[in-house]
Amino acid sequence: MFLRLWFLPVIGAIIGWITNLLAIKLIFRPYEPVEIPVLGFKIQGLLPKRSTELAKKIGEIVEQELLPKEELEKELAGLEVKDDIKEKILEVVDKKAKERIPPFIPENLQTMIIDFLKKMVQEDLDPEIDRFLEKIRDRMINETDVAQLVESRVSSFEMEELEELVLKIAAKELKHIEVLGGVLGFIVGVGQALIVINL
Numbered sequence: 001m002f003l004r005l006w007f008l009p010v011i012g013a014i015i016g017w018i019t020n021l022l023a024i025k026l027i028f029r030p031y032e033p034v035e036i037p038v039l040g041f042k043i044q045g046l047l048p049k050r051s052t053e054l055a056k057k058i059g060e061i062v063e064q065e066l067l068p069k070e071e072l073e074k075e076l077a078g079l080e081v082k083d084d085i086k087e088k089i090l091e092v093v094d095k096k097a098k099e100r101i102p103p104f105i106p107e108n109l110q111t112m113i114i115d116f117l118k119k120m121v122q123e124d125l126d127p128e129i130d131r132f133l134e135k136i137r138d139r140m141i142n143e144t145d146v147a148q149l150v151e152s153r154v155s156s157f158e159m160e161e162l163e164e165l166v167l168k169i170a171a172k173e174l175k176h177i178e179v180l181g182g183v184l185g186f187i188v189g190v191g192q193a194l195i196v197i198n199l
């Protein structure tokens with residue numbers, strides 16, 4: 001009798017654990033629809049079945065909540081790249097001028113010519129760079145569809161890669177769900193055993 005009473009909680013724990021394990025596996029698998037012959041319906045993992053919808057939703061959430069256009073505009077406005085661009089342009093002017101000035105021209109005259117060219121370029125550089133950066137910011141804000149960009153990136157993930165990524169991130173939590181299924185099954189089994197004792 002004692003063994004029979006323990007049998008119910010142990011079976012309950014096994015059933016609870018296997019049920020939760022299967023539920024977790026069915027989030028991803030099968031990747032392709034599989035037809036159940038006798039029952040006449042198809043099963044497919046939740047993520048593979050809803051992958052297009054999921055990618056679209058993630059794209060919308062990123063654009064609306066995580067990276068709205070106003071935030072993107074603020075971030076782009078705060079980029080301090082003007083000095084770097086200016087420095088790089090002046091480096092190119094310096095290098096190209098040294099390459100093109102004939103070697104028979106005295107060195108001090110070469111230096112004067114190069115300094116003059118750099119000064120002339122530098123005077124007109126600031127407004128040109130400002131216009132250029134403004135144009136880039138406008139294009140990025142108005143022409144970049146963040147939602148579409150994220151959606152296409154998420155859609156390009158192979159389902160195996162996505163499964164591996166999710167399992168890598170949430171392996172501990174998923175293991176807890178499996179164990180919890182076993183614990184709940186055991187508790188239900190204990191309840192059943194108590195009912196059997198009282199009958």
